[in-house]
Amino acid sequence: MARRNQHSREELQGLAIQAVRELVVEKGLEKLSVRKVADRIGYTAGMLYHVFANLDDLILHANAATLDQLLGDMDSAADSSPARALHQMASAYLALAREQTALWQMVFMHRMQNAAPVPDWYQQKTAALFDRVERQMAGLATDHDPAQIHLAARTLWSGVHGIAVLAAQDKLVVAGDVDEQAMLESLLEHYLNSWAGE
Amino acid sequence: MARRNQHSREELQGLAIQAVRELVVEKGLEKLSVRKVADRIGYTAGMLYHVFANLDDLILHANAATLDQLLGDMDSAADSSPARALHQMASAYLALAREQTALWQMVFMHRMQNAAPVPDWYQQKTAALFDRVERQMAGLATDHDPAQIHLAARTLWSGVHGIAVLAAQDKLVVAGDVDEQAMLESLLEHYLNSWAGE
Numbered sequence: 001m002a003r004r005n006q007h008s009r010e011e012l013q014g015l016a017i018q019a020v021r022e023l024v025v026e027k028g029l030e031k032l033s034v035r036k037v038a039d040r041i042g043y044t045a046g047m048l049y050h051v052f053a054n055l056d057d058l059i060l061h062a063n064a065a066t067l068d069q070l071l072g073d074m075d076s077a078a079d080s081s082p083a084r085a086l087h088q089m090a091s092a093y094l095a096l097a098r099e100q101t102a103l104w105q106m107v108f109m110h111r112m113q114n115a116a117p118v119p120d121w122y123q124q125k126t127a128a129l130f131d132r133v134e135r136q137m138a139g140l141a142t143d144h145d146p147a148q149i150h151l152a153a154r155t156l157w158s159g160v161h162g163i164a165v166l167a168a169q170d171k172l173v174v175a176g177d178v179d180e181q182a183m184l185e186s187l188l189e190h191y192l193n194s195w196a197g198e
Numbered sequence: 199m200a201r202r203n204q205h206s207r208e209e210l211q212g213l214a215i216q217a218v219r220e221l222v223v224e225k226g227l228e229k230l231s232v233r234k235v236a237d238r239i240g241y242t243a244g245m246l247y248h249v250f251a252n253l254d255d256l257i258l259h260a261n262a263a264t265l266d267q268l269l270g271d272m273d274s275a276a277d278s279s280p281a282r283a284l285h286q287m288a289s290a291y292l293a294l295a296r297e298q299t300a301l302w303q304m305v306f307m308h309r310m311q312n313a314a315p316v317p318d319w320y321q322q323k324t325a326a327l328f329d330r331v332e333r334q335m336a337g338l339a340t341d342h343d344p345a346q347i348h349l350a351a352r353t354l355w356s357g358v359h360g361i362a363v364l365a366a367q368d369k370l371v372v373a374g375d376v377d378e379q380a381m382l383e384s385l386l387e388h389y390l391n392s393w394a395g396e
Contacts, residue, residue: 108369118372126372154373155361155381162360163353171306174316174324175352183353190392191385198388 013051013061015041020062025102029109034058056112060122063107067125070096074132082139087188089133090160094184097164104168133157141196152195159187211249211259213239218260223300227307232256254310258320261305265323268294272330280337285386287331288358292382295362302366331355339394350393357385 007015019040023032034055038045052058070092077088097104112118133153138144144152166172167180205213217238221230232253236243250256268290275286295302310316331351336342342350364370365378 108367123372127374130373150374151376151380151384154370154376155384157373158360158364158370158381159357159385160360161364162356162358162362164360165363166356166359169306172352172356174321175328175355176325176348178349178352182349183356186349186353186393187357187389190390190396191388193392194388195384 009051012041012043012047016043016048016052016058017062017065020058021065021103024062024106028102029059029106032059054113056110056116059106059110060119062103063110064122064125066096066100066103066107067129071125071129071132074129082136083188083192085136086133086140086156086192087185089136090156090184090188091181093157093160094164094167094180097168101168104164130154130157137192140192141198144196144198148198152191156188156191159191160184163187207249210239210241210245214241214246214249214256215260215263218256219263219301222260222304223298226300227257227304230257252311254308254314257304257308258317260301261308262320262323264294264298264301264305265327269323269327269330272327280334281386281390283334284331284338284354284390285383287334288354288382288386289379291355291358292362292365292378295366299366302362328352328355335390338390339396342396346396350389354386354389357389358382361385 016037019037020032023036023040032055034048034052035045037058038048048058052061073092073096074089077085077092080088130153133156134149137149137153137156141149163180163183166175172178172180214235217235218230221234221238230253232246232250233243235256236246246256250259271290271294272287275283275290278286328351331354332347335347335351335354339347361378361381364373370376370378
């Protein structure tokens with residue numbers, strides 16, 4: 001049943017990442033194991049351990065694929081004016097949360113086993129996302145210093161994340177009839193408006 | 199073992215709500231059952247069903263206690279200027295998320311069984327919270343219409359919720375060194391600054 005010679009190392013890696021993403025959408029992160037991923041692609045768990053260090057490593061690679069997708073969506077917004085680009089980036093984030101909720105949640109639900117540190121290569125992925133936001137914010141407020149831009153980029157992300165969390169969990173109903181896209185526009189318009197002029 | 203005559207209906211209700219809150223902090227919402235709540239306070243599950251319709255009803259009452267606590271914290275901020283009151287309300291929300299994470303999460307994690315509607319009495323609790331925010335926002339921008347205030351109150355709450363979610367899950371580390379209180383101040387200052395002048 002193991003078809004160890006049918007795929008290159010890179011192909012096996014890709015297959016396993018795809019299997020993680022499918023299994024999380026179907027059954028949730030709690031039920032995921034290296035064995036189930038191996039079963040799904042017709043390999044033994046032992047073979048997968050030649051390619052991934054452990055379950056954490058597998059999950060981080062699957063999350064990296066989600067972040068790469070988001071980065072691609074954000075980069076396709078980068079040609080507009082800074083304010084428009086930031087609105088489009090925020091919309092891309094909200095769309096990811098709405099349309100691929102399980103994969104987006106996995107990025108935030110996953111915790112390293114035994115409190116192991118998040119590896120550098122993964123931290124560079126998240127840093128790349130913030131870098132895109134910061135570049136647009138620097139374009140919007142050319143005399144702001146790096147510390148101001150650092151704080152504002154993370155504040156804006158947290159705000160957009162809050163809208164995305166509540167929208168994805170259908171918890172906005174409790175707040176009365178309110179449209180998440182209208183909230184997103186309002187948040188960015190007013191926050192950036194005052195921040196750029198500070 | 200059941201001591202059914204030792205407590206009034208109101209006392210039993212209070213004991214059960216307290217037991218729900220303790221059990222959720224200790225073991226999480228997933229493990230909660232009417233039987234475990236009954237065991238904790240030395241009653242039979244059957245006796246609890248005389249006071250609460252079902253597990254949903256019990257959880258909603260426990261969540262209502264959390265919302266009452268938040269409402270109390272928010273009301274003690276209501277005498278300041280509108281902008282200061284809103285900052286203090288937001289800080290109260292963040293403090294709840296930080297210091298009583300399990301109870302605060304239960305408000306958002308709980309879903310009604312069989313998609314039953316959330317009862318009116320509970321919706322009035324959440325409405326009372328928004329009412330406090332809206333009153334301060336109306337004081338800040340006296341010529342804004344109710345639709346503007348409605349949207350802005352929910353946008354601001356979503357933003358604060360996002361900071362609280364990321365802080366409570368210790369996910370702000372991934373974003374680089376950033377202080378949640380500084381983000382909260384930045385969010386409210388800039389959002390309200392532009393919104394009030396619109």
